[in-house]
Amino acid sequence: MKAEHEFFATAGVPWTDAAPGITQQLLTESATDGTLTRIARWAPGTTTGDEVIRHEYFEEVYLLEGSLTDLTLGKTFTKGDYAARRPGMPHGPYRTDEGCTMLETRY
Template identity: 65%
Template sequence: MKEQREFYPSSQVEWVDTGGGVAERVLSQGPDGMLTRLARWAPGTSTDEVIRHEYVEEVYLLEGELTDLTLEQTFHPGDYACRPPGMPHGPYITGTGCTMLEIRYRSAG
């Protein structure tokens, strides 16, 4: 279970560089890969491969744009994705940079 947290300014959480042009603010986390974070991609950031992971991932784009090179489609603020474990996605590139809310959790089934 994630830790209990009442409303607080997310600006109290420092941005941490995770490498490759991506920084994160981890808002909450728990055991077994549960995570809620803000992820900020710098302008020009890209990934090289199709991504798959063992958890459910929900992503809501807050600012900027993100292009999925496989789908040849660009996503904008307000766009949302929900990916079950194993779903292929990406690779990605952003020209302007972007900020997204990402929620990760284990599937109940």
């Protein structure tokens, strides 16, 4: 289960490397089951490779700024776009030309 927090200033949460081209601010996470809430920042030119993505957790993603292109769909998503994905749902691969920042929740 994710840690419980009352309102707090996120400016003090450090940015850490999450994957090549992606940094994150972990707002809350579980040490045991992989659930988390984070802000992920993708640098311009970041890709997720060539493979369609599937994972075993429910995921919600809200784009805060920039754009993200789903290469399978051939569609670009921008600020204000939202996704909710069940475990096993295929998505991606992705590319961002200009970079993007997203709020992501996994459970």
